[in-house]
Amino acid sequence: MKSLTSLQLFLLLLTTVFNLFSSTAAIGVNYGMVSDNLPSPTEVANFIKTKTIFDSVKIFDTNPDVLRAFANTGITMTVTIPNGEIPNLANEGAASAWVNANIQPFHPQTKIKYISIGNEIVLIGNPAHINGLVPAMRTLTEALRKAGPQFQDIKVTSAHALNMFQGLTVPSLARFRVDLTETFFKPVLQFHQQNKSPFMINPYPYFELNVMSNNIDFAVFRKTPGVFDPASKKTYSNALDSLLDKTYTAMSALGFGDVDIVIGETGWPSLGDPGNKAADMDNAASYNGHLIRKIVSGVGTPLMPNKKFETYIFLLFNENQKPGPLTEKNWGLFQPDFSPVYTSGALRDGPQPNLSNPGFDFEVKPGQPLPKPVQPMPAPPADNAKKFCVPKPEATDAQLQNNLDYACSHGIDCRPIQAGGVCVEPATVRSRAAFAMNSYFKSKLGVDSACDFSGTGQVTTVDPSYGNCRYV
Numbered sequence: 001m002k003s004l005t006s007l008q009l010f011l012l013l014l015t016t017v018f019n020l021f022s023s024t025a026a027i028g029v030n031y032g033m034v035s036d037n038l039p040s041p042t043e044v045a046n047f048i049k050t051k052t053i054f055d056s057v058k059i060f061d062t063n064p065d066v067l068r069a070f071a072n073t074g075i076t077m078t079v080t081i082p083n084g085e086i087p088n089l090a091n092e093g094a095a096s097a098w099v100n101a102n103i104q105p106f107h108p109q110t111k112i113k114y115i116s117i118g119n120e121i122v123l124i125g126n127p128a129h130i131n132g133l134v135p136a137m138r139t140l141t142e143a144l145r146k147a148g149p150q151f152q153d154i155k156v157t158s159a160h161a162l163n164m165f166q167g168l169t170v171p172s173l174a175r176f177r178v179d180l181t182e183t184f185f186k187p188v189l190q191f192h193q194q195n196k197s198p199f200m201i202n203p204y205p206y207f208e209l210n211v212m213s214n215n216i217d218f219a220v221f222r223k224t225p226g227v228f229d230p231a232s233k234k235t236y237s238n239a240l241d242s243l244l245d246k247t248y249t250a251m252s253a254l255g256f257g258d259v260d261i262v263i264g265e266t267g268w269p270s271l272g273d274p275g276n277k278a279a280d281m282d283n284a285a286s287y288n289g290h291l292i293r294k295i296v297s298g299v300g301t302p303l304m305p306n307k308k309f310e311t312y313i314f315l316l317f318n319e320n321q322k323p324g325p326l327t328e329k330n331w332g333l334f335q336p337d338f339s340p341v342y343t344s345g346a347l348r349d350g351p352q353p354n355l356s357n358p359g360f361d362f363e364v365k366p367g368q369p370l371p372k373p374v375q376p377m378p379a380p381p382a383d384n385a386k387k388f389c390v391p392k393p394e395a396t397d398a399q400l401q402n403n404l405d406y407a408c409s410h411g412i413d414c415r416p417i418q419a420g421g422v423c424v425e426p427a428t429v430r431s432r433a434a435f436a437m438n439s440y441f442k443s444k445l446g447v448d449s450a451c452d453f454s455g456t457g458q459v460t461t462v463d464p465s466y467g468n469c470r471y472v
Contacts, residue, residue: 026076027295028056028312029333029346030265031066035319037336041069044316047338049073052346053292056113058264058312062102071109078114078264078312080159083129086118090135095143099151108150115140115156116200116264122180123161123411123443130180133158134187141195155197158188159264161411162203162243163443164250168211171245171303172232175253189256198310199256201247202265205239205287209278210447212239220268220283221290222356234302240266240291241301248303260310266291267314270341271330273452279327281342288313288333288344289353313346324406325452388471389441389451390434392458400433403453407436411443416469423469434464438471 029052031044038044041063048054058078059066070077079102081089088094103112117136121129137156144151164185166175176185192199205212205219218224219239226235227242236242244261251257268287272279291313300307318332318341333346340346343353391400408414416423417432425431437457444450451457465471 026056026310027054027292028058028076028078028310029054029316030058030060030267030312030314031316032060032319032322033063033066034321035317035336036321038317039336039338041066045069045073045075048316049075051338051348053296053348054346056310056312057316058114058116060119064106067106067110067112070111071106074111076111076113078116079112080116080119083118083121083124083126086121086129086136087132089117090132090139092139092143095136095139096146098140099143099147103144103151103154104147107154112154114198114200114262115144115154117156117158119159120161120202120411121158122177122184123163125411125413130184133184134191137188137191155195157192157197157200157262159200159202162201162208162247165246170229170231171236171242172229172234172249174246174249176250181254185250186254189251189254189259192259193256198260198262199247199251200262200264201243202314203240203243203247203263204266205243206268206278207444207447207450208239208243209449210445214278214447215239216278216283219278220286221294222286229302232303236302238290240294244301244309245303248301263309263311265312265314267331269327269330270332272327272449273325273455276325276327276449276452278449279330285342285344285353286356288346289355292345293355323402324410324454325449326454327449327452328406386461386463387441387446388460388462388464389438389457390460390464391430391437391453392456395430395456397429399454399456400429403456404429404433404436406453407433407440410440412436412439414439422467435469435471438464442472 029048048057054075056076056078057070058080060080061082062079067077067079081098089098106112117140118129118133121133137158141156144154144156164176164180166177175181189199191197209216209219212218215224218227221238224237226237228235247261248257251259268284269279270281270284291311295309295311298306298308313333315331315333317334317336318330320329322328332341333344334340340350343351345352391403414436415421417435418424423435437451437453441451448459451459463471
């Protein structure tokens, strides 16, 4: 066979690399703006297009300045409708009015791919939002169809937190919560199957640390012995694969394994409050660096090999006005001046992170025994139910009001501390904040870092329940 010249070898390599990247799933970024020091949307759009690997952006509202800035850039967008709009959008007239006001002026110059109705509504637990989601998705889809053929490719979805599984089990046996399987998840998945739209999830290994015995290395893709699923005989080298396969198994059990899964949010904070050992730059760089390589490679998961997941990393910028623990301000890949917070691999021509586990599986030579996995997957600490989160004595009312507002706007059912609720008395900021802080702490499965609240919270084993007000 005729040998190839250096030029021919170079062209062959170039073609191979191009085919690899052109055939992989999209990788995007969440663009949050809870900050007073961010560059203009036009500058952001230009930075993403010219400097980063991202080809898509997800925003948390229909900010017209942002939509206008991304016009004609070629970057696709996902826009999020706030949870409070869900009941209203079930009305045909309201859905059509929303499309006319928020989508028509910007499409097709702005490439809108998904409209996400609400965010993590099961976690927040408002019955009106949960019951209204599927009707709103149906009505908005019909409104897009009636608006014209140029809107037919926009898919409607909603992003879900991973508090949707029944109990703690291995990935191959996961099921949706029994109280919502028939009334919520089955209709949601039926909608997606009928409309060829994706089921969007927000898998955060950071918030699952307590479930995995605080195994940070497993959470951030570092090499570990792995975790074994005795039912499927699969070994998991990282937490994200486990969360994705749990979702796939629960969907398949209902007959919807053919519905695409899109990762709407995932990431890792680079800074936390004192005592938070998980939130640092090394862990963030390891998680997001490995994540980017995983998504680009299209390697898939143990139960979904070679599956390509469209993924949106959380978050583009650090947001200095986010309330709550210090971690909430430090999920960003970049500072407001576009300098990297750490090396993640998100810059197109920038440095690459030093990854300890680039293959995402075990490299075993012939005749070499497999690494001994953990059997079965670790359960949460036995004393988790005995831990509570309460304010520190020195915390001020202003600080506690911030904690209260943050918890109640991030997935906590605060009706017990509202008028007529069993925990409304005593009517002090400290009492109401204590209930909300503990509820937020429990929603994060009791991981200690969820009780930081910028140094104003503390973990205790003393149950603060009183009367009919129970701290669960």
